[in-house]
Amino acid sequence: MSDKWIKAGPSSIPENLDIDNFDNWAVEDFPIGMVGPAGNGAEYYTGGWRHEKPVWQKDLCKNCMLCWINCADTAVFMENQTVSGINYHHCKGCGVCPIECRFGALKMVPEHVDHLDPAAVAAAEGV
């Protein structure tokens, strides 16, 4: 085993981690304990797993933030303590936010519905 990991210091992720060549890493190239950068879940888009999605209606929203706090994927965008939309890159379509919303500002529709088209949303069967 390579000593470089034992003596790496406060962080065992080296500066020159060759991420682009990840598929070809040898056994000893892996940082001890699979230490890796934090917070890169933001770059891993899971929105493609949905088959239903929530549509948010601003005019009905009271900014109570129940949708935000219950979202398992932190997929409700907030700006200045105001809801500003749904993060469709990460929303997995679990359907909890419409259940939590007391004001009817969220509705689940099939994935193929264009959520930017109010008529299409209105016509869609709520899921």
Added chain:
Amino acid sequence: MSLAANAKQTAIAATGNAFVTEAFRQIEPDALCAYPITPQTTIVEKFAQLVADGEVATEYVCTESEHSAMTATVGAAAAGARAYTVTAAQGLAHMWEELYIASGLRLPIVMINVNRALSAPINIHGDHSDIMGARDTCWVIIIAESPQEAYDNTIIATPVAEDLLLPVMSSLDGFITSHSIMRGDVVDDATVKAFVGEYTPCDDLMIGSPRTLGAFANLGPTYMKVKKAQRDAMDRGLASIKRVGDEWASITGRSFDHVETWGMEDAERAIVVMGSAAGNARAVARRLRAEGEKVGVVKVRTYRPFPVADIAAALANVDAIAVLDRAETFSAQAGPLALDVMSALYDAGINTPLRTYIYGLGGNDVKLEQMYQVFTDLKAVTTDDVSGVVNSTPRYLGIG
């Protein structure tokens, strides 16, 4: 530097648990996160008292369960602490998933396991069923025969864990070793502290920029490559344990061998055994030797990684072997220790007749007559024209 020159040893009479607690007191880990369970309770109770009395600076976390005990220990270790825990039986089973996490994250945790039977039915006494559930967890496992060994093994465990970056289990038989008082020697505090040394963690999540420990390894060969790194570390285990054991031996005068032999220079029949029952086996072997019988005892002290070469060397010249297991696999002819012994012999091309036994489950009394029975069984085997494993199912000793 010679620690040996300044080491002082003091003779005390204490239980196995007390010896282990004393080792912990002297090492003074940064954190002990544990949950009480018989027969380990006197360790955590005493250590909690030491913390309350300000005798150790250890952060003591009394978790609500053993699963949390190991999780907390893992968290503390990831934060750069020298973090230890203690458990037994159902507790070890309860933290089973976390054992793999501790080794997968390459955390040098030391855990004491006071070997106890797994339920059901409920039994709080000593056997090896609990540790056998941890055979494949990539933990180093060292098993004590006596309170003295429990003390020495616990101190040896720390440098080994920190050298291999793998967690280490130091175990002792429940009640038999944990609660029996025996005479032993403890080394002075300063020497123990110097022996285990200052702890420099490989990583410390409290320092530097935020990062993930134990990241997702979901696709392709990544997971397998990381496991191979664990395998490579374990493959260095025997050398590391022996080196540390020998260093401790130079201080204490008590040798460390993965496998300890008695009478094996010219033994014709041998018992292979692990833990406290080695004493029973030797007691009978001595009596038989006095009658001219050529018998020997092979005690396994390092169980994981398994000392394949040492076992094969110890058993190379006998005419019949008995392996005694204090736990079951409930499969084929062998308990778990017997499986390991058999594969070591196969590896060495040895096909000596071998009998397998199960003894002492749930703390069932290991009477000398059982050991006599084994040596007598082996006598029959040496005169028959057989090879390999002789019995199709292990013989149970001590249940009539």
